[in-house]
Each structure stands twice: as structure tokens, then as C-alpha cells.
Amino acid sequence: MTRFAEPMTTAPPRRRPARARRRKARLNPAYLFVAPAFALAAVFILWPILRSGWMSLHDWRIGETSHTWRGLGNYTELWHDSRFWNALKVTCVYAVCVVVGQVAIGLALAQWLRRTTWFTMLLRSAFFFPTIASLAVTGIVWKFLLDPQVGLVDGWLGKLGLDGPAWLQDTRLALPSLIAVGIWKNFGFSMFVLLAGVQGVRRDLLEAAMLDGANAVQRFWHVTLPALRPALLFTTVIGTVNALQLFDLNYVMTNGGPVFHTESIVMYLYQRGFVDFRLGYASAVAWVLFLLILAVSVLQLRLLRYRDDD
Amino acid sequence: MTTDLATSGPPPWAGPLLRSARLGGRLLSWTLLTVAAVATIVPFVWMLGVAFRTPADLYADPARLWPGNWTGDGFHAVLTQLPFARLAVNSVVFAGGTTVLLLLVDSLCAYALARLRFRGRNVLLWIVLLSLMVPFQVMLIPLFLTLFRLDWLNTFQGLIIPRSVSALGIFMLRQFFVKIPRELDEAARVDGAGPLRIYWQIILPLAKPALASLFVIQFMALWNDFLWPLVVSSSTDMRTLPSALTLFSSQSGVDHAALMAGAAISLAPLALAFLLAQRFFTEGIATTGIK
Known part of the structure; x- marks a missing residue:
């Protein structure tokens, strides 16, 4: 293995006694440990973040050598861009519904399946399984499950004598259908996060509450739920951040349609950046998404922490 | 529950009645749970069924979960209409290479960051934490330009190298490394081991559970990734399974069986790994939130 004998210039040399200086010639090896990660991060994470901000202030088109400065022009254009506002609305509706759905179902299941037996483990695995599958591939499967001609959903509705709708082609049903698939994909994740929390609830507190005459609902509300706060916070924040980045599912299932009813922010970004090649404008969209995610995360952290005091 | 009943003092005949009612309630809730679990899995069962069905069979009775008569045409079609072996290799190289x-x-x-002392350590830790907050889409466009400039679009290095560092991975491993007792390092240092040997022979072996979890979830996230391969590779030969299948699905005249066969094949490795090592999936995903 390498000896760390190569002098490097990262740390500024300082006057030291002779022995220490001899040691100084061998640079602190810690820098060599962090070097690969930070070299990669500098080129592929930090620089792109800064550059994206810079680009969002320009009219940046691919293939052109110079780019005209627009200042906040891209952002004011976004402000008046009704297609962007629509994408923002779609994304927020999707995120709120999916997160509420996945956390509620996940919580109920975690509570129900908190004991560990072979049977609960089997059920948990089944509920968790959609989480590991690719969103794009499951999106393809769902697109055909919801198809009016070959789909299982309308097939079964037909068996019940109902005329199944064209879920993804109907402007009123497309987004709710995506939301349902989003919840199906994610509730297993919330269940597992909350399961650890539920199992960490102190038995003695539950028993004390029971002796004081608290019923099941009261025990859940006043003993279990406060103990679950960290797990709830974690799954809510992660779930929201993921949901706000919605792309795979609508790209595959509806391609943003019918008439933009399922076009999300990231999809709009992809459209502007990689189809129209308006990179500056698309970067502005990315920064708005970033600020939205940041604001929502901070808000959720605040809200759930503040409630700790009451 | 039992204490409630004891204090309220029910009439003697109520005992067996209540007990059987409770048993019935429990039976009902377990039945409901089982139905829900089966319903969760049905899309995958249906996918597998359609992969083995003929178009005529599918259109004749869409309410059927399982093929009437079996055919391997779907698998044959997807293997011949797409460069499937190549796509599978791409997926393995991209997900596996990047993860390693x-x-x-x-x-x-x-x-x-966890065990060595050096100037600027806290600054670096802050940079890691701050870059955790930035969604990947912010970097996407400049990354595309960088890869374009380097002529790395449609190459493995273009797919792999920009994704081979993760702030979340650094953070998660650091949290794990910090908890390993320091006496182990000191003892090794007294024995003359340098930091590299301590890292390789003490820290890494002790961190196996964390490394395994990180490996599993990162591999899964990359195997399932869609947006990144979509942006980096435009030629069919450099696509990964999800992105190639998606484009295949949007072509006109879709062969359902072929598409579901492709979906089944691309899900199979993760499904198998999940069956064999479920703990790493659930622990890894529940602690990091990577999906």
C-alpha cells in the first residue's frame, strides 16, 4: 500500500522545531483520505450547483458560445409562466396527497403488525415489496393495469357490471390515479420507518395509561404518537422531498397529459432543458424546486419540533 | 383490555360471548390485512401473467390474473427486439461499478471525517451536510454540459463517475464510524499501524453491516434510476434497463407480453436479492430514505 511520503501543498507550511518539521514533510494523511471524495464532489456536485445558479441568470442555449445576461429575467418569466404554475400545482397536490396517504397507511400497518411473528413478517415483506421496484418499470406495469382494454382494474370492474373509465386519459382521473400508484409505491417505506418507532414505545407507559382508564384511542394519541414523532418527522420529510421530485411515474404513465394535467416541475424542467434546450430557463426551474424543497423541509422540521413543547 | 373487563365486572355469560367476539374481530382484521397484502402484490403477479400470455388471450379476458394458455413469445420478442443482453450488462456495470x-x-x-484530526475537518463536514440538501435536478443541467464537454455522453465513465460520490453515503458511514471504540485505533497505532491499515483492517471489517446496507440501497437506487441514464445516454446501446424499457413502451404497436417480460426480467435481480437479504433493504432504506 501507499506510504504517505509525498509532500502536498494543501496545508500551509508553518515554522516548527526540527523534529516536527521533519514530520511535516509527510503531509497529514487525512487529506489523502478525503481527497478522492472532495475532488469528485468539487467537479460533479459543488461546481454544478454554483454553475446552475449562474446559468439561471442567463439566456443559455446549448451550442452557442456566448450567453446573454438576463439577471432575474428567467425568474420573472417563470412568474408569468402559466405552464410552470400548473406544474407547481400538480406537484404540490401530488406531494401532499401521497405523503398523507403513505404515512397514514404506514402508521396503521405499523401499529397492526408491531408484533414479530412469521406471519407479520410475511405481510410486512409483501407491503414493502413495491418500494424496491423501479418507479419507471412499475409505472409501465400500472399504465397497462389501468388500461381500459387490457387492464386488470377495468377488467374486474367489468366483472362487477361497472363500466371502468379510461383512468389515465381522463383529465379528472389522471392525477388521482398517479397519486394512488405513488401511495402504493411508498407506504411500505413509511411502515418500516414507523415500525421501529412503534416498537420503541415504552410498555410501562402504555400499561400505566391503561390502569388510568385510557382507552385504545387515547393511549395511541397520548402515548404512542408522541413517541413516534422522530420517525414521523423522518418519513414525512423524506416522503415530501421524494414526492416533490416526481418525474419517473408521470413521464412513463401519462407523459404529463392529458393536456398538462399531470405535468410536474421536474418534467417541465426536463422539457425546457433537454427538449427545448433552454438551459438557463430550466436552471431557474431547478432553483425554484430547490428552494421549495428547502422551505418545505425547514417548515416540517419546525412544525414537528415545536409541537414537542406542548 | 383484560383489566378493563375485570374492573367493569361483566355478567358471567358475557365472558365467552366477548371472547368469541374478540376472536372474530381479530380474525376479520387478519383477513383484511392478508387481502391488502395480496392486493399489494397483485400488480407484480399480473405482470408475470401477461408476460406469458398471447395478445388474443389478453384481449379476450382482461379480468384474468393468470394466462389461459402459456406462451414464451413475450420473452422471445423482448430479447430479440431490444439488445437485451447489452442492456442488462449496462445496468450491472452502471449500478455495480458506481456502487463499488x-x-x-x-x-x-x-x-x-470520523477518526482523523486535520485542519478544515469541520468545514468539510459542513459542506457534506449542505450538499445533502440540494436536489439532484439542480446539478443535472451543468452535469450534462460537463459531460458534453468531456465527450463523456453515452459512455460508462459518464454514467458512473459523476455518481460515484454521495454526501449521504459519507454522512451515514461517518455516523457509524464515530461509534466504533477509539481504543481499537490506539492499540493498533501502538502496534505500529498507520491510518490506512487501521482503516482497512479495523474500521472496514467492523463496519460491515453499514457497508452492506449502503451497498444494497445504493445498488438498488442506481439500478432503478431513470432520469440520469435518460440524460446521459441517447444511444440504445448505452441505455440501462428501465430507460430502454420506457422508450420501448412508448413506441407504437406495443406488444404487452414483450413489455411485461422485460419488466419482469429487470425486476428479477432486486426481487431475488430482497428475498435473500431482506434485512439490509429494510434497514438501509429505513435509515437513509434512499429509494
Whole structure:
């Protein structure tokens, strides 16, 4: 293995006694440990973040050598861009519904399946399984499950004598259908996060509450739920951040349609950046998404922490 | 429950009645749970069924979960209409190569951040934490330009190298490394071991559970990734399974059986790994939130 004998210039040399200086010639090896990660991060994470901000202030088109400065022009254009506002609305509706759905179902299941037996483990695995599958591939499967001609959903509705709708082609049903698939994909994740929390609830507190005459609902509300706060916070924040980045599912299932009813922010970004090649404008969209995610995360952290005091 | 009943003092005949009612309630809730679990899995069962069905069979009775008569045409079609072997290799190289590189890079950095003393350590830790907050889409467009400039679009290095460092991985491993007792390092140092040997022979072996979890979830996230391969590779030969299948699905005249066969094949490795090592999936995903 390498000896760390190569002098490097990262740390500024300082006057030291002779022995220490001899040691100084061998640079602190810690820098060599962090070097690969930070070299990669500098080129592929930090620089792109800064550059994206810079680009969002320009009219940046691919293939052109110079780019005209627009200042906040891209952002004011976004402000008046009704297609962007629509994408923002779609994304927020999707995120709120999916997160509420996945956390509620996940919580109920975690509570129900908190004991560990072979049977609960089997059920948990089944509920968790959609989480590991690719969103794009499951999106393809769902697109055909919801198809009016070959789909299982309308097939079964037909068996019940109902005329199944064209879920993804109907402007009123497309987004709710995506939301349902989003919840199906994610509730297993919330269940597992909350399961650890539920199992960490102190038995003695539950028993004390029971002796004081608290019923099941009261025990859940006043003993279990406060103990679950960290797990709830974690799954809510992660779930929201993921949901706000919605792309795979609508790209595959509806391609943003019918008439933009399922076009999300990231999809709009992809459209502007990689189809129209308006990179500056698309970067502005990315920064708005970033600020939205940041604001929502901070808000959720605040809200759930503040409630700790009451 | 039992104490409630004892204090309220029910009439003697109520005992067996209540007990059977409770048993019935429990039976009902377990039945409901089982139905829900089966319903959760049905899309995958249906996918597998359609992969083995003929178009005529599918259109004749869409309410059927399982093929009437079996055919391997779907698998044959997807294997011939797409360069399937090539796509599978791409997926393995992209997900596997990136994950291995990422584990190495992240663990080296996390080791220094957790166990070594050097100037600027706190600044670096802050940079890691701050870059955790930035969604990937912010970097996407400049990354595309960088790869374009380097002529790395449609190449493995273009797919792999930009993704081979992860702030979340560094952070997660650092949290794990910090908890390993310091006496182990000191003892090794007294024995003359340098930091690299301590990292390789003490820290990494002790961190196996964390490394395994990180490996599993990163591999899964990359195997399932869609947006990144979509942006980096435009030629069919450099696509990964999800992105190639998606484009295949949007072509006109879709062969359902072929598409579901492709979907089944692309899900199979993760499904198998999940069956064999479920713990790493659930622990890894529940602690990091990577999906």
C-alpha cells in the first residue's frame, strides 16, 4: 500500500522545531483520505450547483458560445409562466396527497403488525415489496393495469357490471390515479420507518395509561404518537422531498397529459432543458424546486419540533 | 383490555360471548390485512401473467390474473427486439461499478471525517451536510454540459463517475464510524499501524453491516434510476434497463407480453436479492430514505 511520503501543498507550511518539521514533510494523511471524495464532489456536485445558479441568470442555449445576461429575467418569466404554475400545482397536490396517504397507511400497518411473528413478517415483506421496484418499470406495469382494454382494474370492474373509465386519459382521473400508484409505491417505506418507532414505545407507559382508564384511542394519541414523532418527522420529510421530485411515474404513465394535467416541475424542467434546450430557463426551474424543497423541509422540521413543547 | 373487563365486572355469560367476539374481530382484521397484502402484490403477479400470455388471450379476458394458455413469445420478442443482453450488462456495470466506487470513496472520506484530526475537518463536514440538501435536478443541467464537454455522453465513465460520490453515503458511514471504540485505533497505532491499515483492517471489517446496507440501497437506487441514464445516454446501446424499457413502451404497436417480460426480467435481480437479504433493504432504506 501507499506510504504517505509525498509532500502536498494543501496545508500551509508553518515554522516548527526540527523534529516536527521533519514530520511535516509527510503531509497529514487525512487529506489523502478525503481527497478522492472532495475532488469528485468539487467537479460533479459543488461546481454544478454554483454553475446552475449562474446559468439561471442567463439566456443559455446549448451550442452557442456566448450567453446573454438576463439577471432575474428567467425568474420573472417563470412568474408569468402559466405552464410552470400548473406544474407547481400538480406537484404540490401530488406531494401532499401521497405523503398523507403513505404515512397514514404506514402508521396503521405499523401499529397492526408491531408484533414479530412469521406471519407479520410475511405481510410486512409483501407491503414493502413495491418500494424496491423501479418507479419507471412499475409505472409501465400500472399504465397497462389501468388500461381500459387490457387492464386488470377495468377488467374486474367489468366483472362487477361497472363500466371502468379510461383512468389515465381522463383529465379528472389522471392525477388521482398517479397519486394512488405513488401511495402504493411508498407506504411500505413509511411502515418500516414507523415500525421501529412503534416498537420503541415504552410498555410501562402504555400499561400505566391503561390502569388510568385510557382507552385504545387515547393511549395511541397520548402515548404512542408522541413517541413516534422522530420517525414521523423522518418519513414525512423524506416522503415530501421524494414526492416533490416526481418525474419517473408521470413521464412513463401519462407523459404529463392529458393536456398538462399531470405535468410536474421536474418534467417541465426536463422539457425546457433537454427538449427545448433552454438551459438557463430550466436552471431557474431547478432553483425554484430547490428552494421549495428547502422551505418545505425547514417548515416540517419546525412544525414537528415545536409541537414537542406542548 | 383484560383489566378493563375485570374492573367493569361483566355478567358471567358475557365472558365467552366477548371472547368469541374478540376472536372474530381479530380474525376479520387478519383477513383484511392478508387481502391488502395480496392486493399489494397483485400488480407484480399480473405482470408475470401477461408476460406469458398471447395478445388474443389478453384481449379476450382482461379480468384474468393468470394466462389461459402459456406462451414464451413475450420473452422471445423482448430479447430479440431490444439488445437485451447489452442492456442488462449496462445496468450491472452502471449500478455495480458506481456502487463499488462510491463505497470506497465515501468510506475513505468518512473515515477521515470520523477518526482523523486535520485542519478544515469541520468545514468539510459542513459542506457534506449542505450538499445533502440540494436536489439532484439542480446539478443535472451543468452535469450534462460537463459531460458534453468531456465527450463523456453515452459512455460508462459518464454514467458512473459523476455518481460515484454521495454526501449521504459519507454522512451515514461517518455516523457509524464515530461509534466504533477509539481504543481499537490506539492499540493498533501502538502496534505500529498507520491510518490506512487501521482503516482497512479495523474500521472496514467492523463496519460491515453499514457497508452492506449502503451497498444494497445504493445498488438498488442506481439500478432503478431513470432520469440520469435518460440524460446521459441517447444511444440504445448505452441505455440501462428501465430507460430502454420506457422508450420501448412508448413506441407504437406495443406488444404487452414483450413489455411485461422485460419488466419482469429487470425486476428479477432486486426481487431475488430482497428475498435473500431482506434485512439490509429494510434497514438501509429505513435509515437513509434512499429509494
